[in-house]
Amino acid sequence: MTIPFPAPPDLIYLDHAATAPLCEAAASAIRDGLRLYGNPSSRHDAGQSAHDALVAARGQVAVLLGCAPEEVVFTGGGSEAINLALQGTFAGRRGHLVTTAIEHSAVLECAAALSRRGVDVTVVGPEPSGHVDPARIAAALRPDTVLVSVMHANNETGAVQPVEEITGLAHAAGALVHVDAVQTAGKLPVAGLGADLVSVSAHKFGGPKGIGALRLSEPHTLEPLIHGGGQESGRRAGTENMLGILGMAAAAAYATEHLDNDLTRAAARRLRKRLVDGLSVVGGVRVNADDPVVPETVSVSFDGIRADTLADVLDAQGICVSTGSACHAGQDSPSHVLTAMGVSVEQAKATVRLSFGHGTTAADIDAAVAATVAAVDRLRRVSGTAVSGAS
Structure with missing residues (x-):
């Protein structure tokens, strides 16, 4: 899908679940x-x-x-x-x-x-x-x-x-x-x-x-x-x-x-796997839903960090993610979805949502992964949080 009003070349937009770019x-x-x-x-x-x-x-x-x-x-x-x-x-x-x-x-x-x-x-x-x-x-x-x-x-x-x-x-x-x-x-x-x-x-x-x-x-x-x-x-x-x-x-x-393009659906699943696998290297990572899922939406929690801080750090680097539903952006209360699933308040507040769509490339995913891994590692060091299995 061609985006008529393209984002700046240095912007990686991973908040399609909030709103998709106009086709x-x-x-x-x-x-x-x-x-x-x-x-x-x-x-x-x-x-x-x-x-x-x-x-x-x-x-x-x-x-x-x-x-x-x-x-x-x-x-x-x-x-x-x-x-x-x-x-x-x-x-x-x-x-x-x-x-x-x-x-x-x-x-x-x-x-x-x-x-x-x-x-x-x-x-x-x-x-x-x-x-x-x-x-x-x-x-x-x-x-x-x-x-x-x-x-x-x-x-x-x-x-x-x-x-x-x-x-x-x-x-x-x-x-x-x-x-x-x-x-x-x-x-x-x-x-x-x-x-x-x-x-x-x-x-x-x-x-x-x-x-x-x-x-x-x-x-x-x-x-x-x-x-x-x-x-x-x-x-x-x-x-x-x-x-x-x-x-x-x-x-x-x-x-x-x-809608029924198998190549498109397979590509979405590959991007999801690339994203989840890449983020997992930092350790202390949980994906908050089992299959079946919409491949384009990934909810992931990082032990030892605050999601709002991570989202702000990524935003400063031109990477758009969210901490949950866009309708509740800016609220400090934990996600009602995650807490209903039995996720702890601490983990819920350490959760970001990355959602991609038409126009998202493997290079976008790789860049977002690299920035997120680096940011999580830095935030953990600042807070003195040790996580087993981290790279």
């Missing part, structure tokens, strides 16, 4: 969309041109999601899509929601808000591997369970969840299923998940920020979060963000075209 197809679509000045709800020619572009874009996103175009609801991003799925489903009703302790904060905070409104919420813990055991979901299901919400892959560890099995269990019990596919759309197939609701965000797969979508499978209906002019078939009012939608659709089309 050339999306940038081109956005530039072309600047000429579509009509409102897609207007009847005149300018409005109809925008409407036609909106219809075509909806169809492209539908292909990525594996659904009919009329099942695609455009939103202001992944968090809004998640809130629409959960709050829209429980509007005017109570019942029971099942989710997991490793979900994105958009799910967990929404579940907490629903709980305050009288919805009974069960939060299922993960295994130490970072995966949710479907048997735990099955044990949590009740006759009044309305919805099960589970992510396809974790945004911090990359652990891929058994959503197909969980969906089957939930449907057998008469419950609906929402899958947060924000971290997998464009990386793994999401078309065959079988869930009733699937949320995605464009900026995770090369589209622009501020635009997302919810797959709303028929015949399930939702109460909208935003009322007004009846756009999106009455499910999300407000004039559509045409530039965002066009960019998202172009990125979705590119992702769909390259």
